[in-house]
Amino acid sequence: MIPVTKPFLPPFEQYQYYLQGIWQRNWLTNNGPLVNELELKLKEYLDVPHLLFLSNGTLAIQIAIKALGLKGEIITTPFSYVATTSSIVWEGCTPVFTDIDPNTFNIDPKKIESAITSSTSAILATHCFGNSCDIEAIDSIAKKHHLKVIYDAAHCFGTRYKGKSIFNYGDISTSSFHATKLFHTIEGGAVFTRNPDVLKRMWLMRNFGHDGVAKFDGVGINAKNSEFHAAMGLCVLKQIDAILRRRKEQHNYYDQALKNLRGNTIIVQKDSEYNFAYYPFVFENESAVIKAIKELEKIEIFPRRYFYPSLSLLDYVRKSSTPISDSIASRILCLPIFHDLSIEETDMIARTLLRAQNY
Numbered sequence: 259m260i261p262v263t264k265p266f267l268p269p270f271e272q273y274q275y276y277l278q279g280i281w282q283r284n285w286l287t288n289n290g291p292l293v294n295e296l297e298l299k300l301k302e303y304l305d306v307p308h309l310l311f312l313s314n315g316t317l318a319i320q321i322a323i324k325a326l327g328l329k330g331e332i333i334t335t336p337f338s339y340v341a342t343t344s345s346i347v348w349e350g351c352t353p354v355f356t357d358i359d360p361n362t363f364n365i366d367p368k369k370i371e372s373a374i375t376s377s378t379s380a381i382l383a384t385h386c387f388g389n390s391c392d393i394e395a396i397d398s399i400a401k402k403h404h405l406k407v408i409y410d411a412a413h414c415f416g417t418r419y420k421g422k423s424i425f426n427y428g429d430i431s432t433s434s435f436h437a438t439k440l441f442h443t444i445e446g447g448a449v450f451t452r453n454p455d456v457l458k459r460m461w462l463m464r465n466f467g468h469d470g471v472a473k474f475d476g477v478g479i480n481a482k483n484s485e486f487h488a489a490m491g492l493c494v495l496k497q498i499d500a501i502l503r504r505r506k507e508q509h510n511y512y513d514q515a516l517k518n519l520r521g522n523t524i525i526v527q528k529d530s531e532y533n534f535a536y537y538p539f540v541f542e543n544e545s546a547v548i549k550a551i552k553e554l555e556k557i558e559i560f561p562r563r564y565f566y567p568s569l570s571l572l573d574y575v576r577k578s579s580t581p582i583s584d585s586i587a588s589r590i591l592c593l594p595i596f597h598d599l600s601i602e603e604t605d606m607i608a609r610t611l612l613r614a615q616n617y
Contacts, residue, residue, distance in 0.1 A: 260603055262562040264596040265437035265444075266501055268493035276489035285485060289465070292488035296443075299495055304423045306450050308457045310464055311488065315412045315434025315447035317481040319345040319382075322430040322449055325459045326406045330377035333405075335365040336570040336583040338384035342410050343569045346382065354378070355570045357580045361525035363387065363538070366582075367395035371403075380406040385424060387538055387564075387592075388413040388440075390530035393420075393427050408432065411450075415441040416502045416533035424530075425450040430460075435491065440505065440535050441498055443491035446483050501597060502533060508595055508604065509534040515608035520615055521546070521589075537593045538564065544588040546615065551591065553614040559607055564592040 276292060285291065297311050312318050319341065323332070332346050336355040346353045356369040363386040370381065381400055383391045391409065400407045409427055411417070412434035417424040425431045425448075435446030451457050459476070462469060467478030494501075513523070521541045526532045541547045547563070554561055568587040570580040593607060 259558040259560070260594050260599070260607070261560050261596075262592055262594050263438045264598070265442060266440075266494060266497070266597045268490075268497055272493045272496070273489060276492060277486075280485045280489065287482060287484040289482065290485040290488070292485045292492065293483060296488040296491045296495070299492065300448070303495065303498070304425055306423055306425050307452055308454065309425070309448050309450045310457070310460055311443075311483050311491075312447045312449060312464060312481045313483045313487075314445055314481075315432060315436065316341040316345060317479070318432035318434070318447040318449045319408070319410060320349055321460050321463050321479070321481060322408045322432055323349040323351065323380075323382075324463060325449075325456055326380065326408070326429060328379045328406060330379050331375060332380045332382050333365075333370055333373050333378060334382040335384050335386070336568045336578075336580040337363055337386060337565055337586060338410060338569060339412065339565060340569060340572070341412075342382065342384050343572060343575060347574060351379070352377075353382075353569075353575055355575070355578045355580050355583075357582045358386075358586065359392075360582050360586065362389055362391075362527050363524060363586060364389060364391045364527070365396075367392050367399060370396070370399050374403055374405075378403070378405060380408060382408045382410060384410040384412070385414050385417065387524060388415075388417050388533040388535035389524055390414075390417055390419045390424055390527040390532075392527060394529075397427070412436075412447075413439065413535045414533065415439060415535075416498070418531040419527075420529050426452065429453065430456065440501055440533060441491070441494055443483065443487040443494070446487050446491065504597055505534040505595065508599060509537055511601065511604055512537050512593065512595070512608070515604060516611065519608075519611055536564070537595045538590050539593060540586060541589045541591065547589055547591050550611055550614050553610050554607065557606070557610065559594060559610065561594060562592045563587075563590065566590070
């Protein structure tokens, strides 16, 4: 059986080494030494000024919205994982969808300004599949209209824009360190900001608003993460350069193996370095996607329709017209890609897809 992805697991002995320390200290959570070590090593590796390690990427978005004091409407993408939209609604704001670029799959900056109203407080854009948004254009619009910018960079570990980590952009960037991501902590996420005042607010929010044992500074939530999760992150971080190299090799191999498959894959945003986190392929029509899935599943290969359906079709959002997102969502398929996927398995996937389009 070949799933769409598998978590990367480091050598067990490396993780066991950290577990021994956890047992000796008997310090399992509440900002332990491994959490602090991971935060420092991530800052160094990513060359970012500030970050906070959180329990997951969804809480990262929710805390970002709360920390910036956002109200009213937030302009966002209809093509992302549901957490991008549900977090906006969860925080009492209204998502306003603008359509996407058909090549990068990211929010189209040319369509943002027409969606801005007196109630708009921010833009929340996803770097889809780890592919950078047109950051320069989005930030220019935000400055012109005095809007905050949050980047949902859940897929983006290793992506760079204009020579810098993608996490250096926006008022706040968020990420997911879920087990399926290139860098993971089993469950986890992070928030990034260049603003120390915003960092302080998020630091308080992460731990119920505690500003001391019996003192509170504003409302907070439990978004802390544990020593066990930090230990996994420290192990995976030691392997991340090899993980990124391997993923690029696999992506390039797919490109060659599928050069005769009708359709197209992602176009990398100008001025960015892609991390090759996923392999999305857009077929000619939805029937071709369904046929491809059926043929792959016959031999126990399980791709995934990321992201389907378009978020503008959710039953708890304002209906809006997003024809490009709707079309891409109906025709896209993410193919299996993970660290130990072999060339033989990749060839089998490619042969099955090519055969499916010819009958």
